[in-house]
Amino acid sequence: MPSLRLMQTTFIVLVGFAGVSQGLTLPLLAILLEQQGVSSIANGVNAAAMYIGVMLVSPFLERLLQRLGYRGAIILGLILLISTTVLIPLSSGLVVWFFLRLFMGSGDSLLHYNTQLWLTAIAPPEKRGRMLSIYGLAYGVGFSIGPLGINLLPLGLWVPFVLVSILYTSSFFLLSRLKNVFPEPMGQQQEGQNRFAYVFRYGWLALIPSFLYGYMESSLNGSFPIFGLRIGLSMETVSILLPSFVLGALILQMPLGAWSDKVGRKKIMMSCAVIGGIAFILFPLAQGSLWMMLMLLVIAGAVVGSFYSLGMAYAADILPSYMVPAVGVIVGVNFSAGSIIAPNLNGVLLGVSPGLMFTVMGLLLLAFAIAGIFFRVAAPHATRKKEEQAAQTQSI
Template identity: 60%
Template sequence: MAASRYTFWVLILVVAIAGLSQGLSIPLLAVLLEKQGVSSMMNGLNAAALYIGMVLISPFLEIPLRKFGYRTTIISGLVLVTAATALIPMFSHLAVWFVLRLLMGIGDSGLHYSSQMWVTKIAAPQNRGRDLSIYGLAYGVGFSAGPLGLNLLPLGLWVPFGTLIVLYAVAFLLLGRMKNEFPEKIVQTEKKQNKYAVVLRLGWLALIPSFLYGFMETSLNGSFPVYALRTGLSLEWVSVILPSFVVGSIILQMPLGALSDRIGRKRVMTVCALVGGIAFFLFPLSGENVWVMMLLLAIAGAAVGSFYSLGLAFAADILPASMVPTAGIIAGINFGVASILAPNVNGVLMEVWEPWTIFWLMGAFLFVFAAACLAVRRGAANAEQVALPIQKQG
């Protein structure tokens, strides 16, 4: 038990470092490209390389995880991220940065997928929601703190990148002291069926939150600044308003996870989806009142900011243990696809209709998910009954 808790807390620290890395590298590279005179469209396309890398590698991550284990897969991802981070300040060509950010996306995806699956494996079922919420909280805190590293840029181009490399070194040292572990093997009876089809059939409802979270996160980070400029808000206010979503999610991340352990994931996610949907639908009515905007985004963040971890915990509840890594793959793909779709869908909406429709779209998605949770109550119970006998065979 002591070894498992040590492993858990090391993984929490590693994911916090990874979150800080993403939180710093995304705005840092955007600022550097802007200073180079790169157009906003090309800047955005370059940023998309991170998510493209995630989507491209996600279907294949289960293979090295099962063959080489959790720790080895995490370290491999960290090696890619470290190498890409060290190489970025050596080059200034847009195409080279695109490739390096693609590699960062691949490394980040491997690191997060393996660490999420490891936390899910070692967490006790009665505390799974709490532990995965702590994981999400660590990433959120790291991601939120990341932009503070922009203040290091005046000290020299290498300073923020060097700081990240030092943090990666700490992660390598901690991981080096951990014993490698492997996922549960899929038994022969399960191999007769397509594992992705089985996971989708039994756990489709638990996999929707990862898509919703990816769509909301990217919509706010990528499309909200455009919305703000078109409605007369300054970029200075954007930098103040946007963090309220993250702050809201951080505040309720652990309480919601612990609550889901007691009363059930689906019940918590249903209520949260309704609250988040209402907050997004009310957002356009805030006009230019930035304090109301911050309040509504904080409420939305508090309600749906833990969707990814709650969805993963729900999948672990209703699926055989050997199928959870497959669910993690699908969740990662859902998140990546949503992150790529969001700015494009929102861009079309803002062109052909009104800027505020992006919030109504997010609200509508959440209402549909809440309706699905209510409609398939009996189906979800049946899925759990089907999953359990298969799990016992493993």
């Protein structure tokens, strides 16, 4: 059995590469389509294709995991990602890129779903927040580096995409060091749609952060380049501003994970939602100052950039362990739903007033903070979960 450190390192590198790919592909294609004269609405629909792919593959994730195992499912995702990344610069047009991004989203979902569940399964309960925050930190580092690949365009359209493909290909060596592991089989009483209803009923608050994170990520990387160009920013300035949200997340990613282990994830998420919501609402007022825009994006990223991992950790805290795979499916669907809604809604908002997209993001975060006031963990789950965590801690 590989050591916990080796497995965590492998997952960190994998998700870091995935971050580079998404951080580059989303804004790069948005800019290329904008330069071709494609409308903001059509551009948004094309950007949503990746997340439609995430949603389409979500119903099959659990079955693929049961059949292929963690490593096998991750390898399948890598194959889809490499093939679509290579084909993007060899083709052009809305329709072709739409379908390529569908497959890219499916591959990305396979990679993230299985690495997250594998890490959640091996993480000790008292270190879960910290370990998932490191996972999120790795994604953030990759995501912040990705947009810099826009500056490689003068060397050829194919250069940034080939670089990403090389990174993905090197992942096969890392995975070869891990033994394939299969999750615990589901009992008959655990199968069926009742598991998803159970998760929605008792863990609904923990599912919202994934939607919000998908909405914010897609807005900033799919719609922000269009916003920047329309208010007169250069492509180089956009490539500098884009990583600022993720760089902000890097500042507090690990501290927030550690604090959430001690203080409680719900309190941390609610506090961060308020601060992030205010930062986004103030952003339209800072359009005349590059430094103010940079500062507000850094603040917003610092407090809400770890929402996805914190929400996943919170769900694992309050729900039985055999429900976690179902949580992973719902979280993936919610993330893709937010990511699909954002570019399409922003396409309309950009036509009305560019700053409205940030106001809406801020209001959504404030609404989440208010919803947290009314959420209470059901006593049976809290008791059962404490017993599971105590037993797991004693076995470590």
